[in-house]
């Protein structure tokens with residue numbers, strides 16, 4: 079089932095002071111294709127949860143519409159929408175066992191007992207908690223609780239599965255493992271899924287498509303790699319990728335792209351000041367240290383087959399910047415000055431004022 | 438060496454509390470137990486006729502107040518009725534009112550104030566108001582009854598005659614429940630506001646009815662508070678005294694009902710007033726009350742282990 083958001087808007091009004099408004103979600107237009115896993119991505123407070131709660135029906139939109147396929151569900155109460163929601167802290171009923179938690183939605187639907195038990199067992203096996211059914215949530219690890227929450231959301235066979243930062247309470251390893259599992263469960267069930275996170279790596283690794291949001295506004299939508307390779311503006315470019323993109327004050331002069339006096343590439347643009355963004359993997363360094371872009375090396379870290387280097391350049395937005403090169407490259411040591419060549423497809427040019435990408 | 442010194446300091450800091458507790462709690466406690474066995478004990482002269490179970494015999498077998506009134510058919514019966522009826526009713530009512538208050542956004546503050554009024558008002562004063570309201574001849578309640586064409590009901594007894602036991606008990610119970618509500622509502626309200634909203638949102642998404650949400654989510658999540666109130670209210674109910682005095686003592690000069698509504702603590706106070714051996718009998722009553730409360734609390738804390746869900 080597709081989900082379509084049409085100019086979805088939510089304005090929070092301050093109770094005491096009517097002039098105080100927060101546009102938590104601003105005219106969001108998104109179509110989520112059937113059976114896909116979409117990552118809703120953005121910094122804290124950008125309106126991700128608000129969007130999710132509106133889709134769930136827990137919050138009423140200020141304006142705009144929500145469609146499930148061609149059905150307008152904007153006015154439909156939550157229980158009629160057929161959604162499964164996994165909360166950030168799972169919201170498992172603490173006084174019920176795992177089995178009772180999973181059965182709870184089915185009892186509301188008056189599913190016969192025998193059938194309910196069979197269905198509960200089936201989803202429990204799917205998320206691999208079939209042996210924990212008699213425990214209370216307190217007796218489970220974070221990852222297990224999270225899977226119980228997913229089982230509870232899935233057991234009523236929802237049309238849509240909504241996950242609100244479900245991995246934020248887990249440690250790094252469990253997080254990695256559980257996100258693979260979410261991906262697998264989603265594939266096996268084929269349920270249209272929206273996954274909210276502010277962790278770009280998480281979103282990129284499991285989503286079929288990501289939607290990047292900022293202060294209630296959609297910035298860009300597309301396949302993760304596509305968005306990474308072709309960010310539409312400085313915000314998206316900065317938000318995606320670890321280590322983050324490096325930004326420099328640059329200019330365009332006579333069809334050349336300059337950082338300081340050094341020409342690092344070509345440009346079709348008019349003469350103007352610009353912001354140049356270069357991905358950490360966009361620096362090419364050879365053993366002789368020749369190239370067109372000067373870097374003072376401050377620190378070298380070995381991370382497996384790569385070297386991560388902290389360098390300085392007077393035109394960097396931040397005092398230092400970080401880039402990654404092959405660990406075989408010689409003569410790269412702290413204190414040395416080298417030159418690098420900038421890879422064309424890893425270098426983006428942004429308008430200085432609007433911050434949108436112009437090259 | 439250092440350990441010893443810090444221990445010494447610890448004792449010093451504890452001393453005021455310990456001394457006060459010895460003087461006002463432990464000594465009276467032990468003394469009460471001893472006094473309970475002193476027959477015909479005269480508090481002022483310190484004389485007594487012997488050590489034995491005489492005070493308990495008076496308590497259980499033959500009352501000195503009235504031959505028909507003994508511990509079991511008056512004091513224990515009244516006290517137990519008060520506990521068994523008023524505690525569950527007041528807890529259930531408080532829970533319902535708290536949930537209702539919690540779900541009304543408007544007027545919540547005003548309604549809260551109304552419900553908390555008894556909490557800040559003197560118990561005796563409220564009892565006097567009840568006594569006036571339920572007065573057999575000119576009370577507000579009987580005026581209303583007559584307005585709707587009924588015959589005046591004997592609630593508290595007057596010179597027209599004594600009132601039926603159940604009527605007096607009803608007035609007493611209404612008063613006790615009403616007086617007990619505010620604290621319980623307050624406790625439930627604050628606990629309700631501490632429950633994570635997401636449980637309710639999760640329930641809402643799963644299409645849980647209001648009643649089921651109350652029964653399957655709210656009540657279990659409040660079970661620790663419910664058990665706490667059960668235990669403390671039962672103990673409180675067994676010590677009920679003020680209410681009886683303030684409602685029925687006021688009905689004097691008639692005073693017809695007072696003895697039939699008497700509770701265990703009432704017996705204790707009443708005995709204290711009697712010079713010859715009264716203190717011993719009061720002590721015996723206190724010992725019996727102590728034992729009863731201990732047994733009930735032990736049973737309750739066992740039962741509650743099953744009821745509290747987490």
Ligand SMILES: Nc1ncnc2c1ncn2[C@@H]1O[C@H](COP(=O)(O)OP(=O)(O)OP(=O)(O)O)[C@@H](O)[C@H]1O
Nearest residue numbers: 090091100102121122123124125126127128129276
């Ligand atoms: N009930 C509310 N009343 C007023 N403002 C609110 C309310 N809920 C959210 N907001 C505001 O709306 C904006 C978006 O909030 P939202 O919870 O959707 O953020 P988010 O993207 O989920 O952030 P996070 O990653 O921290 O969870 C925030 O600025 C927040 O302060």
Ligand SMILES: [Mg+2]
Nearest residue numbers: 126127128243
């Ligand atoms: Mg959020």
